[in-house]
Amino acid sequence: MREQPPYLRIADLLRQRIAEQVWMPGDRLPSRAQLGLEFEVGDNVIRRAQELLISQGALEGRAGSGTYVAEPRERFRMVRSHYREQVGGSPFQADMTALGRRATWESQTEAKVPAPVGVAARLGIAEGEPCVRTTYEYFADGKPVQLATSWEPYELTAGTLVVLPEGGPYAGKGVVDRMTEIGVTVTHSTERPEPGQADAGEATLLGVQRGALVTRIERTYYSDEGRAVETADIVVPAAACEIVYEVAVEGR
Structure with missing residues (x-):
């Protein structure tokens, strides 16, 4: 040994x-x-x-x-749950509401961004195809607790009122509700969490040390036809948040 x-x-x-x-x-x-x-x-x-x-x-x-x-920090519990997706709106909003916290976020959207090879594979499109990319910074009571970068195929929402996730009449409604507005039914998602360390940019935005432990979650939403409609990379600081998965148990 x-x-x-x-x-x-x-x-x-x-x-x-x-x-x-x-x-x-x-x-x-x-x-x-x-x-x-x-x-x-x-x-x-x-x-x-x-x-x-x-x-x-x-x-x-x-x-x-x-x-x-370091002073002891209160850790937020973030629940990854199928039920949270069903209640509508932002899952992050639902998490913070359950904790009695004020949820806010800032975002920046770019349209027609070429899909990198990894993102293209997750969305089932060709590398370089245009996507709508939105970056998010999430806050609980004004403190940064989560980052995310979302990718949606541009041709899926182009010309509709939901093409901008954080703009227009359906801003901030969440992927499930926005897709419903254009006749796409989202039925399930997959998530792949893994431990990592914050890079310099992430550390600055999250207010942690460079190299601090984080949980990275690769999430993809799918329609009832099996098509990937959105994929995202989520970053959560381990010292501030714990990730809990809630799994439904079907009755007999």
């Missing part, structure tokens, strides 16, 4: 001290030089251990000041 990398061992020791309340939330950690001497490792090992704990939300770095034990 391979030996545990030194920085992981140090991260475990630092995490243990936080758990045992040797260091309390808001406390400044000793310098890397001091910790290196105590644990008999180099500065680079301490740095990697601290960066790992920062990405996990246990520590926070403050420019020019040092590294501190």
